Amino acid sequence: MYLENLKLSQFKNYGHLDVLFSQDINCLVGDNGSGKTNLLDAIHYLSITKSAFNPVDQQNIQHDTDFFSIIGGFIHKEKKVIIRCSLVRGEKKKIFEGKNQLEKASDHIGHLPVVLVAPNDSELITEGSEIRRKFFDSLIAQLNRDYLEHLINYSKALKRRNELIKTFAESSKVNHDLIEPYDLILIRESIYLSKIRKEFCQEFIPKLTHHYEIISEKKEKISLKYQSSAIDEDFELQFRNALKKDLALQRTTVGIHRDDFVFKIDGYPLKKFGSQGQQKSFLIAIKLAQFDILKNKKGFKPILLLDDIFDKLDDHRIEKLVKMINDHQFGQVFITDARPERTIHFTKGLDSEVNVIYVENGKVKQYAHEE
Ligand SMILES: Nc1ncnc2c1ncn2[C@@H]1O[C@H](COP(=O)(O)OP(=O)(O)O)[C@@H](O)[C@H]1O
Ligand SMILES: [Mg+2]
DSSP states (O other): OOOEEEEEEEEEEEEEEEEEESSSEEEEOOOTTHHHHHHHHHHHHHHHHSSOOOOGGGGGGGGTTTTEEEEEEEEEEEEEEEEEEEEETTTEEEEEEEEOOOOGGGGGSSSSOEEEEEEGHHHHHHSSSHHHHHHHHHHHHHHEEEHHHHHHHHHHHHHHHHHHHHHHHHTTTOHHHHHHHHHHHHHHHHHHHHHHHHHHHHHHHHHHHHHHHHHHSSSEEEEEEEGGGGGGGHHHHHHTHHHHHHHHTTTTOOOOGGGGEEEETTTEHHHHHOOOHHHHHHHHHHHHHHHHHHHHHHHSSSSEESSSSTTTTOOOHHHHHHHHHHSSSSSSSEEESSSSHHHHHHHHHHOOOOOEEEETTTTTEOOOOOO
8 A cells, every 4th residue: 555646735734735655664854844754744644534743633734724634645555545534624634445435433433544653642751651552552452343332331330430439538438339331341440451451561562672673773772561450460459448548539549530551761761761772763663563553454454654854863873773774664655854864875876765854844745755
């Protein structure tokens, strides 16, 4: 699957754009603020039906205009698929596949998958556990529809139980009959969801360490550990024993909403002890593991979007990455770089077709493909 061409109208800093892509490597180069990331974001829209950077759709309409339209021509299983995503200011976003308007975004998401590696991914390392749970939940949900349903069920019960806990705490009276149905749901779903998360990690971790070893040339060892009280034998007891604490803190303190995915480097927390380059390598390895998982599930390669991926990496690590790309481990790849000479240096002499696109102020200049 690959994106053959892209047409933009009034999307972010692009007035009108019509650009052709290589099915191998596309390098978008240009100064800061020229529109490289916006172009990746347009591709992200075509796949996920939303921006990876600005969740407010309306703000992605070019300033002082009243609509945007993103049209992509994909080649998928040897057929052309045209996806159009458009938004008129003040109206609802529309998604078309060919001439058919899709009723729900969920009818489309996952059909033409992309994996994005972007600088703001570092939140996965630096922020609290919620952002990691969200990342892994959305990845698991793409593979397992059941998981999402159970997760929604869990969240609803959690919300309701927290409300009850609050009223109990305020009135200093506990009504066990009222809370018990929610306790049962939370205990049952925690056990189920933690089992899926654990199984997912068993599949994910070898892929993550594999990619990290390649990028880092085994200079250091990383690990990911799934942490959950719900995988303990005595989870139900822990949950029930926490009621006093729950009342004191006025929220549910035990359950899979407290899980974490712990990243370490050479046995120490990555957030505190990893260098910027090591953290970046870790994030890239996570995304490449995500790529492998999606590829296996779909039976074809997602599009890989690499935003400013070379920054903070040393030349050895960049070389390893470029080699992986050139070895056709990935399908179509988009790489942005504010330093054209670096990208040209690292992609020179590759067997893959390299298409260098110069981006300047919401316009692109394309040169003949370099073989
Ligand atoms: N809705 C919008 N209308 C017009 N310009 C926008 C809009 N949203 C973002 N931009 C502009 O896009 C530019 C950033 O583009 P970006 O793709 O992030 O640059 P880079 O090439 O550094 O990745 C900024 O100048 C920003 O003002
Ligand atoms: Mg950028």
